[in-house]
Amino acid sequence: xxxxQHAAHAGHHAHDSxxxxxxxxxxxxxxxxxKDIGTMYLWFSFVMFLVGGAMSLVIRAxxxxxxxxxxxxxxxxxxxxxxxxxxVFGAIMPAFVGFANWMIPLMIGAPDMAFARxxxxxxxxxxxxxxxxxxxxxxxxxxxxxxxxxYPPLSVQMGIGMDMAIFAVHILGMSxxxxxxxxxxxxxxxxxxxxxxxxxxxxCWTWLVTAFLLIASMxxxxxxxxxxxxxxxxxxxxxxxxxxxxPVLFQHIFWFFGHPEVYIIxxxxxxxxxHVIPAFSRKRxxxxxxxxxxxxxxxxxxxxxxxxxxxxxxxxxxGQLYFxxxxxxxxxxxxxxxxxxxxxxxxxxxxxxxxxxFALGFLVLFTIGGLxxxxxxxxxxxxxxxxxYYVVAHFHYVMVAGAxxxxxxxxxxxxxxxxxxxxxxxxxxxxxxxxxxFFNIAFFPQHFLGLAGMPxxxxxxxxxxxxxxxxxSFGSFGFGFSQLLVLVVVFKAMKGGVKxxxxxxxxxxxxxxxxxxxxxxxxxxxxPPFDPAEAHG
Amino acid sequence: MAxxxxxxxxxxxxxxxxxxxxxxxxxxxxxxxxxxxxxxNLQLPVTALARRVYDLHTLLTWVIFIIFVGVFxxxxxxxxxxxxxxxxxxxxxxxxTAVEIAWTxxxxxxLIAIAFPATSALVEMRDTSQPDLTIKATGYQWKWGYEYxxxxxxxxxxxxxxxxxxxxxxxKTPKGENYLLEVDHPLVVPVGKKVxxxxxxxxxxxxxxxxAFAVKTDAVPGFLRDTWFRAEKEGTxxxxxxxLCGKDHGFMPVVVEVVSAEKYAAWVAEQKKAMxxxxxxxxxxxxxxxxxxxxxxxxxxNCAACHQxxxxxxxxxxxxxxxxxxxxxxxAAHLDIVLKGKPGTAMAAFGGQxxxxxxxxxxxxxxxxxxxxxxxxxxPAEIKALxxx
Numbered sequence: 059x060x061x062x063q064h065a066a067h068a069g070h071h072a073h074d075s076x077x078x079x080x081x082x083x084x085x086x087x088x089x090x091x092x093k094d095i096g097t098m099y100l101w102f103s104f105v106m107f108l109v110g111g112a113m114s115l116v117i118r119a120x121x122x123x124x125x126x127x128x129x130x131x132x133x134x135x136x137x138x139x140x141x142x143x144x145x146v147f148g149a150i151m152p153a154f155v156g157f158a159n160w161m162i163p164l165m166i167g168a169p170d171m172a173f174a175r176x177x178x179x180x181x182x183x184x185x186x187x188x189x190x191x192x193x194x195x196x197x198x199x200x201x202x203x204x205x206x207x208x209y210p211p212l213s214v215q216m217g218i219g220m221d222m223a224i225f226a227v228h229i230l231g232m233s234x235x236x237x238x239x240x241x242x243x244x245x246x247x248x249x250x251x252x253x254x255x256x257x258x259x260x261x262c263w264t265w266l267v268t269a270f271l272l273i274a275s276m277x278x279x280x281x282x283x284x285x286x287x288x289x290x291x292x293x294x295x296x297x298x299x300x301x302x303x304x305p306v307l308f309q310h311i312f313w314f315f316g317h318p319e320v321y322i323i324x325x326x327x328x329x330x331x332x333h334v335i336p337a338f339s340r341k342r343x344x345x346x347x348x349x350x351x352x353x354x355x356x357x358x359x360x361x362x363x364x365x366x367x368x369x370x371x372x373x374x375x376x377g378q379l380y381f382x383x384x385x386x387x388x389x390x391x392x393x394x395x396x397x398x399x400x401x402x403x404x405x406x407x408x409x410x411x412x413x414x415x416f417a418l419g420f421l422v423l424f425t426i427g428g429l430x431x432x433x434x435x436x437x438x439x440x441x442x443x444x445x446x447y448y449v450v451a452h453f454h455y456v457m458v459a460g461a462x463x464x465x466x467x468x469x470x471x472x473x474x475x476x477x478x479x480x481x482x483x484x485x486x487x488x489x490x491x492x493x494x495x496f497f498n499i500a501f502f503p504q505h506f507l508g509l510a511g512m513p514x515x516x517x518x519x520x521x522x523x524x525x526x527x528x529x530x531s532f533g534s535f536g537f538g539f540s541q542l543l544v545l546v547v548v549f550k551a552m553k554g555g556v557k558x559x560x561x562x563x564x565x566x567x568x569x570x571x572x573x574x575x576x577x578x579x580x581x582x583x584x585x586p587p588f589d590p591a592e593a594h595g
Numbered sequence: 596m597a598x599x600x601x602x603x604x605x606x607x608x609x610x611x612x613x614x615x616x617x618x619x620x621x622x623x624x625x626x627x628x629x630x631x632x633x634x635x636n637l638q639l640p641v642t643a644l645a646r647r648v649y650d651l652h653t654l655l656t657w658v659i660f661i662i663f664v665g666v667f668x669x670x671x672x673x674x675x676x677x678x679x680x681x682x683x684x685x686x687x688x689x690x691x692t693a694v695e696i697a698w699t700x701x702x703x704x705x706l707i708a709i710a711f712p713a714t715s716a717l718v719e720m721r722d723t724s725q726p727d728l729t730i731k732a733t734g735y736q737w738k739w740g741y742e743y744x745x746x747x748x749x750x751x752x753x754x755x756x757x758x759x760x761x762x763x764x765x766x767k768t769p770k771g772e773n774y775l776l777e778v779d780h781p782l783v784v785p786v787g788k789k790v791x792x793x794x795x796x797x798x799x800x801x802x803x804x805x806x807a808f809a810v811k812t813d814a815v816p817g818f819l820r821d822t823w824f825r826a827e828k829e830g831t832x833x834x835x836x837x838x839l840c841g842k843d844h845g846f847m848p849v850v851v852e853v854v855s856a857e858k859y860a861a862w863v864a865e866q867k868k869a870m871x872x873x874x875x876x877x878x879x880x881x882x883x884x885x886x887x888x889x890x891x892x893x894x895x896x897n898c899a900a901c902h903q904x905x906x907x908x909x910x911x912x913x914x915x916x917x918x919x920x921x922x923x924x925x926x927a928a929h930l931d932i933v934l935k936g937k938p939g940t941a942m943a944a945f946g947g948q949x950x951x952x953x954x955x956x957x958x959x960x961x962x963x964x965x966x967x968x969x970x971x972x973x974x975p976a977e978i979k980a981l982x983x984x
Contacts, residue, residue, distance in 0.1 A: 124774060125766040132842045132912065198911040205839050211816060212799040212841055215941050217912060290939065299817020305800055306815060340679065342689040370802060370837075371813045372820035375721040379714060386706045390699060397698045400666055403673040405686035410678075418670075425666065429659035436709070438716035439652045441811050442637060442645075445802065445837040510634040511806040513837045516845030518764060520775045520833075525633060 090174035099156030106148030135203030142206035167250030194219035238269035252588030264329030313364035327464035338414035339406030340565035412486030416467035427455030448508025474558030478576030492540035499533025645809035726791035734801025737843035802838035890960025
């Protein structure tokens with residue numbers, strides 16, 4: 059019966075355009091399959107990760123010792139700007155959209171994403187945006203050299219590279235909004251019968267909240283950069299005091315997007331870790347309900363703390379006080395999440411395969427980043443540390459160790475499901491330990507540099523900062539080259555090796571483990587029965 | 596003059612408070628190497644406010660350190676004793692309302708406790724009322740301009756430009772002790788007086804920062820911001836622009852010399868005398884060699900960073916002047932762009948920064964230096980006439 063149904067389906071598919079199955083490159087260009095699209099997102103993000111990483115190595119090479127050695131200051135500024143834009147919009151965000159595409163339908167028992175063609179379009183918007191960003195290096199005047207925050211009036215001084223960055227941001231925003239609409243619709247409408255929202259896997263919860271954050275914040279960014287564009291070319295004065303505008307207005311608008319953006323990156327990372335830690339603790343996630351409430355609270359509060367990025371701009375005392383208190387508030391739900399992960403491990407039966415190692419690395423380093431965030435929340439202290447390397451260290455602990463480590467945890471966790479083969483555990487562990495050690499060598503000394511007063515975004519520095527910068531550069535080169543190991547691991551797992559079982563991890567739960575490995579091209583054409591044993595909560 | 600070296604770890608006084616022993620331990624290890632580079636903490640505060648900030652940071656660092664140790668003691672315990680490889684069987688619990696309420700309320704109480712010192716330090720930081728002395732600092736790409744608004748020195752104004760030679764930056768000569776943190780004219784203030792600093796900028800956003808004073812405020816073009824400090828100790832204190840402001844953002848340091856009341860009075864008298872002496876006779880008619888000599892100095896201080904000493908510029912962002920249409924074209928257009936700047940680019944309006952004589956000299960220099968041998972003079976009276984329009 060089941061087989062007959064399958065055959066009928068296959069026959070049906072053969073009649074529509076999809077079934078004719080373009081092959082080769084056209085398969086990938088025209089695909090509407092969530093797994094194909096998820097794969098493309100992940101490869102795209104990895105390529106951009108290498109591009110952005112190469113830029114960071116240019117930065118760290120220049121900073122290896124005092125004096126100007128390799129690049130001119132204006133090119134240095136372009137590198138730090140593109141490094142950030144590419145890492146945020148080109149690497150981290152698409153990586154988690156890739157996870158969402160691959161895993162959300164598998165986790166909720168849906169056959170695909172709700173809007174399959176739009177899904178294709180939201181991916182294929184990314185390459186043009188990436189080309190605009192990277193090509194801007196080669197136009198007259200070079201790329202934007204303003205930092206990823208694009209503050210006017212400096213951004214008004216830039217050349218055509220700035221306009222290319224603005225259009226790239228527009229396109230990336232469209233892609234994110236479409237992706238978010240798709241994810242929300244899929245999660246709200248296509249769960250298998252019996253899977254209530256409060257029984258849904260936590261990764262889906264984090265993405266549900268993230269998608270709302272994206273829809274609410276990306277248009278704000280689009281508005282800000284459009285105003286910038288008209289200030290640059292069409293004589294408006296939104297951000298020009300001489301015409302009645304205010305440069306600080308841009309910062310308010312930018313950070314009204316920019317702060318939720320931090321949680322857009324962090325929440326899906328929380329989601330991945332909330333799957334990996336229970337699986338390798340062989341114990342259910344502790345405090346599922348409070349996790350969900352914490353995610354929602356973090357998402358909501360993230361809209362009310364934006365000016366903590368602007369303590370030195372001259373906002374009024376009352377404003378500083380409000381934003382300080384609101385920012386401190388975020389520590390509470392974030393703390394709840396950390397405590398829940400720790401308690402999940404407590405009295406579990408722990409094993410330490412690569413996904414678990416990366417999840418633990420995430421836990422340690424993200425907590426450090428969160429705690430230094432608490433220091434930075436205090437306005438009076440932040441004013442000492444604003445625009446110093448302390449802030450650089452803080453957000454790399456949150457972004458790299460938070461988002462990237464959790465993406466690796468997810469990669470190693472689900473790779474057997476994607477390729478059908480187990481990855482090489484030894485190489486995976488080597489990758490983890492090299493990443494963990496070199497990351498800390500690269501970024502921990504930056505706390506000290508910042509405390510001693512080294513400003514960020516400078517191509518050259520006073521001599522008392524020389525030694526820690528040398529260490530930091532050494533660490534970042536080690537970290538950068540260690541990442542190439544991922545390619546080896548993934549290619550090996552694609553080519554073959556030990557066959558992966560449907561459920562390669564004995565402690566893993568969820569509908570994605572009920573289908574064979576590798577996951578067939580089409581899954582859950584009929585909603586699977588909901589098994590409470592596979593559910594969270 | 597007493598030179599307070601901010602960068603010598605060995606010279607640091609440690610504050611009281613709970614962090615003392617730990618910080619001392621850390622510093623002890625590293626400062627024995629007699630190397631300023633291993634500084635691990637905030638710069639030594641020299642104002643009461645900066646000391647509060649220092650102590651607040653120390654307190655917070657202890658709080659987060661204890662939280663971190665507490666949380667990861669539990670994790671470490673789990674990793675050691677609850678591992679599958681030693682046969683530990685997983686327990687089956689996944690909720691505990693009492694515990695979850697507790698770890699929501701306890702952090703809340705900690706945060707409330709921290710909020711009190713954090714709030715009072717901030718309120719003090721923002722109180723710029725009743726200063727003894729007010730100074731206006733203006734950010735330019737890429738230098739600071741200072742003007743004494745009140746007090747004995749009212750009316751004194753000067754530019755403060757980084758004095759580290761290009762050769763040191765390009766690694767051609769050994770770097771000096773205060774590499775990148777030295778200027779030609781530091782800001783000079785009397786010790787123990789409340790100094791209010793008004794901040795603005797002409798082109799892009801800059802940030803005036805002196806870590807030893809816990810002062811860091813944006814200079815926003817078109818707006819006035821203010822901040823203050825009351826330095827308790829004579830010495831030279833150094834900071835840097837702390838908001839990305841373009842190409843030479845890393846090369847516009849802030850240097851403040853805090854001096855005794857007597858030295859300050861002497862300095863003020865000297866400045867006033869120097870200003871009177873250097874005031875140019877507006878009616879003077881300048882000869883070519885005089886203009887070129889003066890113009891070269893003005894060019895080096897104001898133009899060479901972008902247009903380069905050889906006039907070749909850094910195209911396309913910073914165009915060449917050697918052989919350029921402006922520098923070889925009509926004088927009126929050349930004067931116009933120097934006086935009024937070019938909106939939407941880094942070309943500033945120098946009308947507000949330079950005197951008539953300086954503008955006349957620099958324009959004459961640009962029209963006669965390199966291959967631009969126009970043989971044309973520019974006189975201060977022409978600039979005065981243009982400004983009048």
